[in-house]
Amino acid sequence: VRPPTDAEARSAFEAAAGSTVRIVGEGCGFLQEGSGFVAAEGYIVTNAHVVAGVDEPRVQSLNRDQSATTVLFDPALDLAVLLIPQSPGPALAFVDSDRGDAGAVLGYPGGGGLDASPAAVLRAFDPVGRDIYGEGEAERSVLELQAVVRPGNSGGPFVLANGTVGGVVFAASTTDDEVGYAIAAGEVAPRVQQVVGTSREVDTGPCIR
Numbered sequence: 235v236r237p238p239t240d241a242e243a244r245s246a247f248e249a250a251a252g253s254t255v256r257i258v259g260e261g262c263g264f265l266q267e268g269s270g271f272v273a274a275e276g277y278i279v280t281n282a283h284v285v286a287g288v289d290e291p292r293v294q295s296l297n298r299d300q301s302a303t304t305v306l307f308d309p310a311l312d313l314a315v316l317l318i319p320q321s322p323g324p325a326l327a328f329v330d331s332d333r334g335d336a337g338a339v340l341g342y343p344g345g346g347g348l349d350a351s352p353a354a355v356l357r358a359f360d361p362v363g364r365d366i367y368g369e370g371e372a373e374r375s376v377l378e379l380q381a382v383v384r385p386g387n388s389g390g391p392f393v394l395a396n397g398t399v400g401g402v403v404f405a406a407s408t409t410d411d412e413v414g415y416a417i418a419a420g421e422v423a424p425r426v427q428q429v430v431g432t433s434r435e436v437d438t439g440p441c442i443r
Contacts, residue, residue, distance in 0.1 A: 313421075337394040
């Protein structure tokens with residue numbers, strides 16, 4: 235598909251940069267890192283595999299480092315929601331996305347700083363796979379992205395040029411370095427709405443390692 239123009243990718247980055255965060259925590263003696271973003275005031279969306287087995291996750295932004303409470307952990311959808319005292323930026327709105335929609339993938343890949351990769355939707359589909367532990371069956375709505383996704387991007391947003399979130403990045407292709415995958419916004423938004431206003435900590439399951 236047509237890749238985003240420089241202006242489209244830049245617009246996506248500028249709209250979401252202040253709301254995109256790094257997630258860090260220790261699980262089973264190892265440091266786990268990923269990305270996330272503000273989905274509601276005080277609530278951060280990331281992947282379940284980023285915080286699996288982590289008792290005390292931390293949310294780091296350009297100017298703040300905060301302890302977080304996990305209020306949603308869904309290993310089948312590979313989705314988690316964290317509660318923090320103060321949002322680093324505005325909440326990003328979700329929107330359904332389809333083939334050709336263009337923008338950028340934001341996150342903190344490779345343990346480095348905030349980065350963006352131009353991205354466009356190749357297709358939307360509903361694969362049946364496994365949960366994050368490779369056990370139970372899991373069906374989810376997924377966007378296949380024409381984008382470079384690197385370790386550490388997990389949990390970050392796929393942002394359209396207008397600043398809305400089309401999906402939550404969760405994997406890179408094992409056969410094509412320029413293809414990645416995101417959980418479609420239509421799967422994520424209802425789960426976030428269910429936990430907004432709650433503060434009860436939930437278990438993050440065993441480590442994946």
